[in-house]
Amino acid sequence: MNVVSAMLRAYNVGFGDCLLLKLTYDDRNASTRCILFDFGTTKLPDSAAPGHMEVIARDIEAASGGKLAMVVATHRHADHVSGFGDNTTGPIIAGLEPALVVQPWTEDPDLAVDATQPLTGLRAEHAALTRTLTNMSAFAGGARIEALRLAGQHGFPPSVVERLSFLGETNLTNADAVKRLMTMGERRLYVKFGDRLPVGRLLPGVTVDVIGPPTLQQAPAIARQARTNAEEFWNLAATWGHAVAQGRATRGDAQSPLFPAAALDRVPQAARWLVPQLSRAYADNMLSILRVMDNVLNNTSLILLIEINETTTLLFPGDAQIENWSYALFDAPNHEEICARLAGTSVYKVGHHGSLNATPKTLWKGFKRRQDGAHITPDRLVTVMSTKSGKHGSKAAGTEVPRGLLVDALEEETRLYTTPHRTSRTKPWVDVPVPLR
Amino acid sequence: MKVPKGMPGEHEVVLEGGSTLVLDQYGDLKFNVTNGLPPASSRRGKARWNKRIQYLWDEGYLTGGNRSSRLAAIHRERSLEDAGGAVADETVRVRRQTEGWRR
Numbered sequence: 001m002n003v004v005s006a007m008l009r010a011y012n013v014g015f016g017d018c019l020l021l022k023l024t025y026d027d028r029n030a031s032t033r034c035i036l037f038d039f040g041t042t043k044l045p046d047s048a049a050p051g052h053m054e055v056i057a058r059d060i061e062a063a064s065g066g067k068l069a070m071v072v073a074t075h076r077h078a079d080h081v082s083g084f085g086d087n088t089t090g091p092i093i094a095g096l097e098p099a100l101v102v103q104p105w106t107e108d109p110d111l112a113v114d115a116t117q118p119l120t121g122l123r124a125e126h127a128a129l130t131r132t133l134t135n136m137s138a139f140a141g142g143a144r145i146e147a148l149r150l151a152g153q154h155g156f157p158p159s160v161v162e163r164l165s166f167l168g169e170t171n172l173t174n175a176d177a178v179k180r181l182m183t184m185g186e187r188r189l190y191v192k193f194g195d196r197l198p199v200g201r202l203l204p205g206v207t208v209d210v211i212g213p214p215t216l217q218q219a220p221a222i223a224r225q226a227r228t229n230a231e232e233f234w235n236l237a238a239t240w241g242h243a244v245a246q247g248r249a250t251r252g253d254a255q256s257p258l259f260p261a262a263a264l265d266r267v268p269q270a271a272r273w274l275v276p277q278l279s280r281a282y283a284d285n286m287l288s289i290l291r292v293m294d295n296v297l298n299n300t301s302l303i304l305l306i307e308i309n310e311t312t313t314l315l316f317p318g319d320a321q322i323e324n325w326s327y328a329l330f331d332a333p334n335h336e337e338i339c340a341r342l343a344g345t346s347v348y349k350v351g352h353h354g355s356l357n358a359t360p361k362t363l364w365k366g367f368k369r370r371q372d373g374a375h376i377t378p379d380r381l382v383t384v385m386s387t388k389s390g391k392h393g394s395k396a397a398g399t400e401v402p403r404g405l406l407v408d409a410l411e412e413e414t415r416l417y418t419t420p421h422r423t424s425r426t427k428p429w430v431d432v433p434v435p436l437r
Numbered sequence: 438m439k440v441p442k443g444m445p446g447e448h449e450v451v452l453e454g455g456s457t458l459v460l461d462q463y464g465d466l467k468f469n470v471t472n473g474l475p476p477a478s479s480r481r482g483k484a485r486w487n488k489r490i491q492y493l494w495d496e497g498y499l500t501g502g503n504r505s506s507r508l509a510a511i512h513r514e515r516s517l518e519d520a521g522g523a524v525a526d527e528t529v530r531v532r533r534q535t536e537g538w539r540r
Contacts (some may be wrong), residue, residue: 066530228516230516233516233517271491284510285509285510285536288510288513288514289513292514292517293515322529322533322536322537323529325536326528326529330532354539356539357533357536357538359535360532360536360537361537361538362534362536363538396445396448397447398539405538405539405540406538409500409538
């Protein structure tokens with residue numbers, strides 16, 4: 001069986017990712033096979049009508065003919081998996097009975113905190129990282145609740161509240177999504193750098209290689225979060241998050257107040273000027289911690305290199321940042337061979353919604369199918385970006401998402417498809433033809 | 438007033454004058470020391486304020502963030518992101534600078 005045509009559908013989910021790769025075969029009995037990459041959002045498009053995500057889920061159902069070959073959840077951020085947890089859209093996708101559900105090794109339930117066997121060596125370190133990720137989620141939950149409380153304070157900047165809520169929500173573990181991904185489909189795989197997915201029968205003519213995330217042994221930069229001091233920090237942060245969630249972290253309810261005799265019902269007039277300053281410092285601290293954890297979670301993203309008919313390469317890097325990319329691009333023993341394969345990429349799903357650090361310059365400069373407007377051939381690199389501006393980073397700091405400099409380069413040197421302008425209420429997506437060679 | 442160099446046009450900054458009241462032992466006002474905003478006609482006063490605002494912007498006082506906990510934040514972020522001080526950490530730091538779309 002050979003793949004005779006391929007099409008990538010990128011849905012406009014606002015700030016999030018949802019892409020469907022549809023392969024058509026020359027065999028009549030199994031003419032199409034579909035792969036779903038992520039299904040989540042943290043901010044719907046401004047044009048979205050009620051039931052927007054259901055419209056998308058129904059289209060995935062129709063386009064795939066009621067059966068998915070594979071579902072890929074690149075990492076646990078809400079903007080990539082929230083749709084799997086939703087009570088309406090989750091069952092629709094689960095009902096498509098994917099033969100294979102693929103997630104990064106950090107999501108392996110065997111690494112959970114209540115593992116019955118004592119873990120040793122590298123496995124213990126992996127479990128420590130998993131605990132840290134769980135603790136981060138608890139902190140994010142607390143930060144989201146505190147954002148709501150601060151929003152009620154007179155004069156507190158709404159932009160800070162919005163940033164806190166957004167990052168808090170993004171990093172919150174969607175328990176329903178995690179549970180559904182753990183039980184969905186016929187077979188589930190938790191994969192790492194160097195794995196080749198067993199898709200020979202499922203997707204004939206296609207190979208899927210995992211080039212990220214590396215394991216802790218391979219990439220010490222990721223291992224930092226599993227070290228004892230970091231683990232202790234996140235444990236404390238999680239305790240605070242749980243206390244906030246239970247309403248025990250506010251001053252009046254503190255279990256052991258520092259000054260038990262102090263009158264706490266009213267701030268004296270002379271000290272009132274200090275309240276907004278303290279609130280702002282409190283919010284800034286939460287934001288700084290949330291940014292660290294956002295980066296850590298992004299670096300657990302799967303990076304998949306897909307080859308069709310041994311000639312056409314597609315690259316799906318999720319939200320991987322430079323720490324995750326580093327192993328494949330620079331540090332792996334076979335990094336030169338990987339770079340050579342990456343250079344031949346025909347379709348690139350732009351990493352992390354077009355952010356500053358998710359399309360490493362080495363990767364970009366290596367793409368040999370980049371062509372400027374004056375020298376366009378049918379071989380030109382195709383890029384696909386799912387994003388929504390104004391949600392992440394700031395232009396003044398040069399951290400806006402999508403990053404202007406990157407977007408300019410993508411527009412100049414590739415055939416760029418983006419989601420934000422796909423505002424149709426019935427067909428909120430863009431179809432990207434995959435150029436098979 | 439001049440917008441400080443490097444500050445985006447939409448950035449909002451509130452300028453306030455200040456005043457200190459000094460009372461005598463009977464609680465009566467003895468001194469009122471003021472430092473007001475410069476009148477529109479005072480070129481010298483405005484120049485002083487422009488210089489002051491430029492300084493505050495350059496030093497990060499007007500970015501909207503809170504500076505009181507910045508030192509603590511630097512240590513925390515270094516501890517969580519760059520812990521260890523191993524050679525690999527320095528390599529990652531350099532890659533963050535060179536591989537991103539900063540310019």
